[in-house]
Amino acid sequence: MSLLRKISAKPWEHAGELEGLHGAFTPGQSAGRTGLYMFLAVVTSFFLLFMVTYYTRMQFPDWEMLADPKILWANTAVLILASLALQLASNAAKKHEFSRMRNWLLAGGILTLVFIGGQWVAWEQLVASGYYARSNPANAFFYLFTGLHALHLAGGIWFMALLGFRLNQPNRREQVPSSVTLCATYWHYLLLVWLVLFTLLLRT
Amino acid sequence: MSYVAIADRDHEQHMHDPQTFITKYIWSQDHKVIAIQYSLTAIAVGLVALVLSLVMRLQLGFPDTFSFISPDEYYQAITMHGMIMVIYLLTALLLGGFGNYLIPLMCGARDMVFPFMNMLSYWVYLLSVLVLCASFFVTGGPTGGGWTLYPPQVILPGTPGVGGGIVLMLLSLVLFIVAFTMGGLNYVTTVLQARCRGMTLMRMPLSVWGIFVATILGLLAFPALLVTGIMLLLDSVIGTSFFMPALLSMGEASEYDGGSPILFQHLFWFFGHPEVYIVALPAFGVISDLVATHARKNIFGYRMMVWAILAIGVISFIVWAHHMYVSGMNPYFGFFFATTTLIIAIPTALKVYNWVLTLWRGDIHLTVPMLFVIGFIFTFINGGITGLFLGNVAVDMPLSDTYFVIGHFHMVMGVSPILVIFGAIYHWYPKITGRMLNDRMGRIHFWATLFGTYAIYLPMHYLGILGLPRRYYAMGDTSFIPDSAQAMNAGISIAAFFVAAVQLIFLFNLFWSRTRGAPSGGNPWNATTLEWQTPQTPPVHGNWGPDLPVVYRWAYDYSVPGAKNDFIPQTMAPEDVPTSDDSYDGSEGAHS
Numbered sequence: 003m004s005l006l007r008k009i010s011a012k013p014w015e016h017a018g019e020l021e022g023l024h025g026a027f028t029p030g031q032s033a034g035r036t037g038l039y040m041f042l043a044v045v046t047s048f049f050l051l052f053m054v055t056y057y058t059r060m061q062f063p064d065w066e067m068l069a070d071p072k073i074l075w076a077n078t079a080v081l082i083l084a085s086l087a088l089q090l091a092s093n094a095a096k097k098h099e100f101s102r103m104r105n106w107l108l109a110g111g112i113l114t115l116v117f118i119g120g121q122w123v124a125w126e127q128l129v130a131s132g133y134y135a136r137s138n139p140a141n142a143f144f145y146l147f148t149g150l151h152a153l154h155l156a157g158g159i160w161f162m163a164l165l166g167f168r169l170n171q172p173n174r175r176e177q178v179p180s181s182v183t184l185c186a187t188y189w190h191y192l193l194l195v196w197l198v199l200f201t202l203l204l205r206t
Numbered sequence: 207m208s209y210v211a212i213a214d215r216d217h218e219q220h221m222h223d224p225q226t227f228i229t230k231y232i233w234s235q236d237h238k239v240i241a242i243q244y245s246l247t248a249i250a251v252g253l254v255a256l257v258l259s260l261v262m263r264l265q266l267g268f269p270d271t272f273s274f275i276s277p278d279e280y281y282q283a284i285t286m287h288g289m290i291m292v293i294y295l296l297t298a299l300l301l302g303g304f305g306n307y308l309i310p311l312m313c314g315a316r317d318m319v320f321p322f323m324n325m326l327s328y329w330v331y332l333l334s335v336l337v338l339c340a341s342f343f344v345t346g347g348p349t350g351g352g353w354t355l356y357p358p359q360v361i362l363p364g365t366p367g368v369g370g371g372i373v374l375m376l377l378s379l380v381l382f383i384v385a386f387t388m389g390g391l392n393y394v395t396t397v398l399q400a401r402c403r404g405m406t407l408m409r410m411p412l413s414v415w416g417i418f419v420a421t422i423l424g425l426l427a428f429p430a431l432l433v434t435g436i437m438l439l440l441d442s443v444i445g446t447s448f449f450m451p452a453l454l455s456m457g458e459a460s461e462y463d464g465g466s467p468i469l470f471q472h473l474f475w476f477f478g479h480p481e482v483y484i485v486a487l488p489a490f491g492v493i494s495d496l497v498a499t500h501a502r503k504n505i506f507g508y509r510m511m512v513w514a515i516l517a518i519g520v521i522s523f524i525v526w527a528h529h530m531y532v533s534g535m536n537p538y539f540g541f542f543f544a545t546t547t548l549i550i551a552i553p554t555a556l557k558v559y560n561w562v563l564t565l566w567r568g569d570i571h572l573t574v575p576m577l578f579v580i581g582f583i584f585t586f587i588n589g590g591i592t593g594l595f596l597g598n599v600a601v602d603m604p605l606s607d608t609y610f611v612i613g614h615f616h617m618v619m620g621v622s623p624i625l626v627i628f629g630a631i632y633h634w635y636p637k638i639t640g641r642m643l644n645d646r647m648g649r650i651h652f653w654a655t656l657f658g659t660y661a662i663y664l665p666m667h668y669l670g671i672l673g674l675p676r677r678y679y680a681m682g683d684t685s686f687i688p689d690s691a692q693a694m695n696a697g698i699s700i701a702a703f704f705v706a707a708v709q710l711i712f713l714f715n716l717f718w719s720r721t722r723g724a725p726s727g728g729n730p731w732n733a734t735t736l737e738w739q740t741p742q743t744p745p746v747h748g749n750w751g752p753d754l755p756v757v758y759r760w761a762y763d764y765s766v767p768g769a770k771n772d773f774i775p776q777t778m779a780p781e782d783v784p785t786s787d788d789s790y791d792g793s794e795g796a797h798s
């Protein structure tokens with residue numbers, strides 16, 4: 003592994019050597035990508051701990067399963083489409099086709115909002131049928147998972163809006179395509195998180 | 207805008223004056239300014255925590271004397287003291303302060319890679335501090351549930367601060383974590399992406415390694431606190447039962463049902479143990495650099511030091527339950543955690559050996575930073591050894607929740623990192639301000655702090671072995687505790703006041719030397735690392751001149767045989783190194 007090789011180098015030897023190292027730092031994509039991956043690691047830790055907690059809490063006798071609203075299936079489909087739209091936006095970004103990119107971004111954003119709206123409907127349905135957060139931890143976890151996941155998507159939309167804003171500023175427009183690719187990665191990741199959460203909620 | 211009347215321009219100049227001040231010192235995106243902002247805020251709130259500890263010591267040393275300290279206030283003081291010291295002072299100062307200042311300078315970068323996010327990180331941190339402090343002023347006061355915030359009692363009526371206090375505390379923690387994450391993503395990405403040419407990972411000074419790995423620990427462990435905080439908040443505000451069991455509270459059945467306080471403890475300590483290394487690793491790193499610089503010797507076993515940092519980072523995630531031996535866990539579980547706890551002591555001890563071996567036959571300069579280094583090594587060994595005691599289930603059972611634990615963690619997590627922070631400030635103050643801190647005041651500060659803190663914490667181990675319980679407002683008539691324990695408590699309190707007073711010398715020194723200290727020049731300690739090679743001192747915005755530095759060697763070329771000076775800066779190419787007189791016979795293998 004290259005990391006192992008790197009950290010077994012003997013730094014006190016080879017003074018003067020400069021080869022094999024990256025040169026001056028250029029801000030932009032590589033830093034953005036590293037930052038995003040680190041952030042995804044944080045998000046992973048966050049949701050993973052929630053799931054472990056969920057699983058542990060489930061073992062206690064007062065746990066009562068709740069009937070997952072059917073609309074979640076439709077919401078899932080919408081989120082998949084949103085992720086797809088972002089992928090297409092990212093493909094367009096790589097070819098520097100700005101107008102196509104803008105359209106797909108818009109589509110992705112709207113689909114995501116529809117998803118969040120759909121989750122809200124699911125909440126309403128649950129409340130209407132008496133599944134209050136206070137009455138059972140299973141309910142509380144449901145609201146918590148869906149809410150926090152939606153919050154992460156909302157953060158993504160905010161970032162996407164910033165990108166849209168930048169698209170209209172000629173001098174910053176060139177930075178947008180690489181950020182769109184990062185955006186798509188973030189969306190795919192949140193889709194994955196949702197699929198895992200959804201499976202967990204369905205099966206328990 | 208092509209034409210502006212001169213009078214208007216003048217006017218505009220005036221309008222801009224304060225604005226430049228604001229963008230320079232307030233809404234600054236310069237990592238150095240953000241570092242200072244972080245540090246000053248952390249020190250300020252740390253002073254609040256210091257005062258709270260004095261309140262506690264007044265009560266403990268002289269019970270029944272001060273009517274203004276009620277039991278409730280005592281618990282509030284305990285809680286806020288602990289939380290502020292661990293999170294808002296140590297974590298913020300070591301990562302937000304030192305991390306911000308040192309990473310770009312030591313890696314040869316112009317700034318952090320996401321400066322705007324870095325600025326935001328500080329302001330959200332400040333907000334979290336303000337929210338925390340606001341809890342002093344709400345009705346009911348701050349929470350008094352202990353810094354570990356264990357449910358159920360932390361949100362049950364009867365505990366101080368169950369209304370606003372605990373809610374503000376949890377909100378403040380959530381904000382802190384958001385701030386830390388923004389900063390942490392910056393530190394990690396900067397280390398990975400913005401090092402200058404020639405700066406391989408293994409040429410990085412150990413300070414950067416320590417801060418880097420600690421930041422990764424923080425990024426992965428703080429989510430555990432976030433999860434806990436969010437769920438506890440819901441339990442307390444809307445009445446869910448994540449952690450709250452069915453119970454009788456003040457004679458009435460509460461509405462809670464079925465939750466698990468033990469689950470909370472697991473989550474809390476899954477964050478809590480890595481947290482102690484989030485504080486310790488940067489301290490380890492800084493100590494390594496200080497010891498090499500002031501002993502004019504390369505650090506002993508650089509690679510082992512890096513590996514130990516990495517090993518500690520990994521293992522620190524699988525030892526958490528050693529804080530829960532008394533929670534009634536499965537003995538096999540306890541056995542597992544006792545084993546991992548003893549295993550983590552190995553890389554930790556290895557680092558201590560390497561510091562001592564670096565000192566061994568070094569050209570030790572007993573500068574003020576070096577004094578703090580030596581003080582740290584002593585103190586850390588002391589605390590580490592008591593940690594080995596507590597790591598064993600059978601020994602921990604009677605000692606848990608006594609003053610022995612207080613002694614242990616104050617030695618290892620209170621005094622040790624604070625000594626490092628002091629040493630580091632004496633070491634880097636010249637770079638930050640261009641002036642030396644006063645040496646005489648520094649020495650007085652060191653010796654008084656060292657002996658003072660030992661007078662406080664060493665006796666606590668003894669009190670703990672006597673069985674003196676922790677977190678008690680007063681002992682009352684407890685038959686197994688002799689009266690002499692009370693005398694000892696009074697002595698400890700006097701020492702605590704002495705130590706607190708001595709810190710005023712340090713604060714005075716900080717302000718006094720800012721304008722009156724001896725000018726330091728760019729590299730007063732003849733150090734090799736990059737931050738000492740900046741074209742200006744203090745470094746200007748952007749750190750380096752038109753060109754970024756190029757690194758030719760590792761960070762520890764001290765006393766290299768054959769070289770004229772006893773240090774070779776990292777930026778010096780081999781062909782530029784001045785050699786000693788020709789009369790020198792380089793039989794021991796000249797520099798390469």
Ligand code: HEM
Pocket residue numbers: 354482483485486528529547548550551554589590591592593594595596597598602605606607611614615618619
């Ligand atoms: C050789 C290494 C160490 C070992 C074996 C060790 C072991 C332990 C154990 C078993 C406890 C729990 C005691 C109890 O509650 O009954 C404890 C408490 C504690 N330790 Fe350590 N420790 C070590 C190093 C450290 C370090 C390096 C730090 C911080 C920099 C630290 C900070 C703490 C703190 C803050 C607590 C108290 C937490 C609380 O209950 O409020 N320890 N240690």
Ligand SMILES: [Cu+2]
Pocket residue numbers: 478479482525526528529
């Ligand atoms: Cu621990």
